[in-house]
Amino acid sequence: MQINITARHLKLTDAIDTYVRQKVAKAGKFFDGDNVMAHVVLSVEKNRQITEVVFSVGGKPFRAKEESEDLYASIDLTVDKLTKQLRKQKEISKIHRSENLKVLKSKKIKSEVFSLDAMEDSRTKIAEIKRFDVKPVSIEDAISEMDSFNYRVYMFLNSSTDKINVLYRNDSGSLVMLEPEF
Numbered sequence: 562m563q564i565n566i567t568a569r570h571l572k573l574t575d576a577i578d579t580y581v582r583q584k585v586a587k588a589g590k591f592f593d594g595d596n597v598m599a600h601v602v603l604s605v606e607k608n609r610q611i612t613e614v615v616f617s618v619g620g621k622p623f624r625a626k627e628e629s630e631d632l633y634a635s636i637d638l639t640v641d642k643l644t645k646q647l648r649k650q651k652e653i654s655k656i657h658r659s660e661n662l663k664v665l666k667s668k669k670i671k672s673e674v675f676s677l678d679a680m681e682d683s684r685t686k687i688a689e690i691k692r693f694d695v696k697p698v699s700i701e702d703a704i705s706e707m708d709s710f711n712y713r714v715y716m717f718l719n720s721s722t723d724k725i726n727v728l729y730r731n732d733s734g735s736l737v738m739l740e741p742e743f
Contacts, residue, residue, distance in 0.1 A: 562585075562586060562589050562592075562597045562599065562657065563597070563599070564583075564585050564586070564597070564599045564600075565598070565600045565601070566578060566581055566583075566597070566599075566600065566601045566603065566615065566640075567600070567601070567602045567603070568603045569602065569603070569604035570606070570607070571603060571604070571605045571616075571632075571653060571734045573603070574647070575601050577603070577632065578720065579634060580633065580636065581601050581603070583637055584637070585601060585614065585616075585640060585642040585643075586639070586703070587644075588614075588616070588640050588643050588644040588647060589616065589647070591640045592618045592647065592651070592732055594619065596617075596619045596620070596695045597616075597617070597618055598616070598617045599614060599616045599617070600614070600615045600617075601613070602614075602615075602630065602654075603636075608629070608657045609628045609629075610625070610628060610631060610632040610634075611626070611627075611628040611635060612627055612628070612635040612636045612638075612639040612723050613625070613639065613725055614639050614640065614643050615627040616643055616646075617648075618709065621650075623643060623646045623647060623650070624627055625639045625640075625642040625643040625646065626639065627639040627642060627674055634677060637683070644719040649682075669677075695717060695718045695725065696714065696717070696718060697717075697718045697719070697720040697723070698717050698718070698719075699718055699719075699720050700719065700721075700726075700738070703717040703719075703726070703728055704715070704728065704736065707728055713730055714728070714729040715727070715728045715729070716728075722740070724740060725741065726738055726739060726740050
C-alpha cells in the first residue's frame, strides 16, 4: 500500500509521520495489493487540527475528514470513520461475490446429448451440446469465474466490446482469449 502524507501549516515530524502510517495501514488491512493508495492531508487552521484521508482501492475512492483541537485525536477519528467505510465495502463485496456463486451453482446448465450416426469418426462426432446463458462480464471476472469453477474453456460476453469471447488454457497453462473480428 502506498501512503502519501501532506502537511499544511504544520511541520511533519517523524512521530506524526509514523503514527499516521501505522493508523492508515491498520485501516487498510481489509484491502491489499498494488492498486491500494492512501493520501493523508494534515492541516492546521487557527485552533482546529484537520485530518483528511482519501483511500483508493482499484480507483474507487473512500474519503474521511475530521477535525478536533488535538492532531492525534483528529487522526484517530478520521481513521475510525475510514475503517467503518472500508469494512462495510468489504462486507458488501463478500455478499455479492457469494450470491453470484450461489446463483451460478444453482443454475443448471441445460445439455442435450445426441449423436450423428452418419459421422463414424469419433473426432468429428458431436457427443453433446451444452446451452447456457451468456452474460456480459469483464475479462477479469471471466478469468476468476473460470478459475473458481476449474473450467478449461469459458465463453462469455465481453462487457467492454459487446462481443462473444472464449477463454481457454493451453497445454502450458497460459490463458488464451479468442475474440472475433467483423
